[in-house]
Amino acid sequence: MLAIKLKPPAYLMLGMLRLGASSGYAIKKAADVSTRFFWPTSLAQVYPELARLEREGLVTRRDDAHGARARSAYQITERGEAALLAWLRSTHEAPLQFRDEGVLRLFLADAIPYADQLALVRRLRSRAHAATVHMRSEIVPLADALAEGGTRYPAVVARLGADTYAYAERWLGRLEAELGGERLND
Amino acid sequence: MLAIKLKPPAYLMLGMLRLGASSGYAIKKAADVSTRFFWPTSLAQVYPELARLEREGLVTRRDDAHGARARSAYQITERGEAALLAWLRSTHEAPLQFRDEGVLRLFLADAIPYADQLALVRRLRSRAHAATVHMRSEIVPLADALAEGGTRYPAVVARLGADTYAYAERWLGRLEAELGGERLND
DNA sequence: GTTGGCATGTAACTGGTTACATGATTAG
DNA sequence: CTAATCATGTAACCAGTTACATGCCAAC
Secondary structure, three states, X not given: OOOOOOOHHXXXXXXXXXXXXXXXXXXXXXXXXXXXXXXXXXXXXXXXXXXXXXXXXOEEEEEOOEOXXXXXXXXXXXXXXXXXXXXHHOOOOOOOEEEOHHHHHHHOXXXXXXXXXXXXXXXXXXXXXXXXXXXXXXXXXXXXXXXXXOOOHHHHHHHHHHHHHHHHHHHHHHHHHHHHHHOOOO | OOOOOOOHHHHXXXXXXXXXXXXHHHHHHHHHOOHHHOOOXXXXXXXXXXXXXXXXXXXXXXXXXXXXXXXXXXXXXXXXXXXXXXXXXXXXXXXXXXXXXXXXXXXXXXXXXXXXXXHHHHHHHHHHHHHHHHHHXXXXXXXXXXXXXXXXXXXXXXXXXXXXXXXXXXXXXXXXXXXXXXXXXX
């Protein structure tokens, strides 16, 4: 069988279909409360990508209108399933990449006086705190509910995210304390 | 004074000029060993952006040829310095965003059998391990050398990065152990 | 003498976002 | 009745990367 190479957003959509989402809109909604933190998605990506997947026979589309409101219900095909599994098993790991304006600021913080440095660190910590709280209170419970149906990895990932944010929060808290004590770069 | 709004790559370049890089090439080289992990940059971004900064009077350019090899030496102006400081002090925090194919795979790992899940987790852990080692052995020492000259935040950021990768590594190690013991989703 | 690093720049492309455009259904 | 949400799609734009193009200088 020919190996099908797709980009990550395509696998995300195949995966969401497998998890029960059927319309493009539903895929986007599901992504917003789960993969958003490590793979954000917009509707303008979802619809064209679904059309492409249909052309390639990785999903099938059927009409699923609700009253007069049009809706398409997509389903993953065997070919689609095979492509998804092959990707999940492939050993090639893309290097992690992230971009963050906050950390960039911190990197350049020697340019500003002590009080501003301290304020910056505080802001970064409170941002990490907000992220931790949000993950723990909003995302983890949803993922845990899924886990009861046997789909466990969303909960694993939610917890990884929440814990990592919490770690960053503690780390920045320690930095703040050190700065407070030491009067670095006044 | 008119508030100048620039995008993060522009501030990165202003900051690198402040830290002693003078040519576009040098900025790119410096970014590759420091900001790469939270703000990667390519030469095709650096040169046009420097030209733009010069047009806006945030940097000045002078000729700095080395023999017959052309080179431009840039310097941050007072206006440039002011713009950088204003950005560093501004309270608005852009939300952290990162994209990672590895975590996306983990999120969808319920689709593959137990052995493959375990292999995936192992790969993610070893990737985190490699990142930790690289940061600790390559990046942190360079940043520490800078710190002796009084520029301390690059070392702070390098340590934050190294520690966070190490945390992820431990976390994935625990997950691996749990999976190994529990035979989740066989 | 030849390889690798220094040095600058542009063109084409890719991946992704925001804004636009439209309309139905449902919950308050 | 009206606001929010469901639902689909396109067009324009933006940020960033890769590939191309060129050539000098230093080290081995």
